[in-house]
Amino acid sequence: MLTYDLTQQPGIPLYEALYRCIRQDILTGTLPPQTRLPSKRALAEHLHLSVITVESAYRQLEAEGYLITRPRRGFFVCPVERIPPAVPQTAPALSPPPEPVWQLDLTANRVDGSRFPAGTWARLTRQVLSEGDAFFSPTPNQGLPALRQAIAQDLRDFRGMSVSPEQIVVGAGAEYLYLLLAQLLGSSAPFAVEDPGYPKIRKVYTRCGVDCRPVPLDPQGVDPAALAASGAGVVHLSPSHHYPTGIITPIARRQALLRWAETTGGIIIEDDYDSEFRFTGRPLPTLQSIDHRERVIYLNTFSQTISPALRVGFMVLPPRMLTRYRREMDVYACTVPALEQHVLARFLSSGAYEQHLSRMRKEYRQRRAAVLEAFRTSPFAGRITLFEQGAGLHFLLRLDTRQPDAELDRRARALGVKLGFLASYAAVPRPEHAHTLVINYAGLTPQALPEAMERLSAVFSELP
Structure with missing residues (x-):
């Protein structure tokens, strides 16, 4: 029994x-x-x-x-297959080990959350929620029409781009848009990427099966001759303010890149990362705005201007590519929740985004000036050279030393300082990348600068 x-x-x-x-x-x-x-x-x-x-x-x-x-x-x-006896196994860790607690971290730009108009965002959220079940309805796979309309208006007003909402595709951050572009374009031609450049771009494309070819930069950005020699049919670049070198591509080079695209049938993916933060002169025109042959795909996000946690990015497709995109990519639903799209659309169209961005430009302009002054008057000022273009939330610092980067990194970590090295952004590191640091300054408040300079002085002291 x-x-x-x-x-x-x-x-x-x-x-x-x-x-x-x-x-x-x-x-x-x-x-x-x-x-x-x-x-x-x-x-x-x-x-x-x-x-x-x-x-x-x-x-x-x-x-x-x-x-x-x-x-x-x-x-x-009934006859069934017997299950083998369970073998005890150690479960894999659900998350990587915790990062050290850094006393000074110069590798990441932290958006200043204290400056965000949380009250306005909360009010708009309540407003959307109180207006019935509109945000429960499915949104088109390119994104909420009201949000695409607001983005098109913002691009027209502040970037000089004449685009229609139908050209805009909304997605959950830049990486998701890279995935879409890899599937849309990656089967037909290799992709060229800037070297050095943001490593995640290269990694995402490669993991999607794209033949990714690093192209070295000269002082004006991507060299069209090197691009042609790479055999690529698509190039992903950041002409307005390259990360991490800070290079700004001048108009003559931009025109040369457009000629490359026109003569070869190539495609340019214009990644307009942190172009909103230009502190001297007028904003530079985008490649898309001077493209008359529909060869440029424009891409941007709200990660730097609002928060990376929002996970909202968008791309602007040339009109001639819309039919292909809708035919081949219509299986994907929009990856941004409808509520966030409704709220962001109102944040943009109400003028609250423009006001917030104006405040942040002023804040970061002052913070940048204080950081640069602190470096130029620091005890190690005679051993450093700064490279910055009056734009973005980072700059380069070249240190006069014979010490290899690995030893400099070891010294810094021992003192609780996390440094970012230009060589780590390169697929093919070259000698000119050595001893060059990428300084992300958004998290350096004026109050934190004296201690930061003391810690860096301890790292740089007695270096050969």
Whole structure:
């Protein structure tokens, strides 16, 4: 007779507990094939259960193929594959080990959350929620029409770009848009990427199966001759303010890149990273705005201007590519939640975004001036050369030393300082990348500067 302690499985119905016990015995071979099970009444009396409970367990086992009923004979075990005995295994870690607590981290730009108009965002969120179930409705796969309209208006007002909302595709951050572009364009031609450049671009394209070819930069950005020599049919670049070198591509070079695209049938992906933060002169025109042959795909996000946690980016496709995009990529739903799209659309169209951006430009202009002054008057000022273009939230610092980057990194880590090296951004590191640091200054408040300079002085002291 089958004997089970069903009290060992609290929180589930008795019939399911009995079903699990019998199923386990069948799978482990304790109940071999063709074994006749006790009658429902006999098992119920033995286990002090109701007949209905036993019948429910038997019927579930029969429905799943573990038992078979033979008329006037009862329930019999069906042949099934036995499960191998469980081998204890160590579960993989769910997350990487925690990062050290850095006393000074110059590798990441942290958006200043204290400056964000949280009250305005909350008010707009309540407004959307109070207006019924509009945000519950599915959004088009290119994004909410109201958001695309607001983005098109913002691009027209502040970047001089004449685009229609139909050209805009909204997605959950830059990486997702890279994935879409890899699928849309990657099967036809290799991609050229800037070297050095933002490593994640190269990694995402490569993991999508794209033939990714690094192209070295000269002082004006991507060299069209080197681009042509790479054999690429698509190039991903940041002409307005390159990360991490800070290079700004002049108009003559931009025109040369457009000629490359026109004569070869190539495509340019213009990544307009942090172009909103230009502190001297007028904003530079985008490549897209001077492209008359529909060869440029424009890409940007709200990561720097609002928050990377918002996970909203967008790209502007040339009109001639829309039919292909809608035909080949219509299987993907928009990856940005509808509520965030509704709120962001109102944040843009109400003028709140423009006001916020104006405040942040002023804040970062002052912070940049204070940081540069601190470096220029630091104890190690005679050993450094700064390279910056009056734009963006980072600049380069070249250190006069014979010490290799690995040793400099070791010294810094021992003192709780995290440094970013230009060579680590290169697919093919070159000698001119050595001893050059990428300084991300957005997280350096004026109050933190004295301590930061002290720590850097300790890192740089007594270097050969």
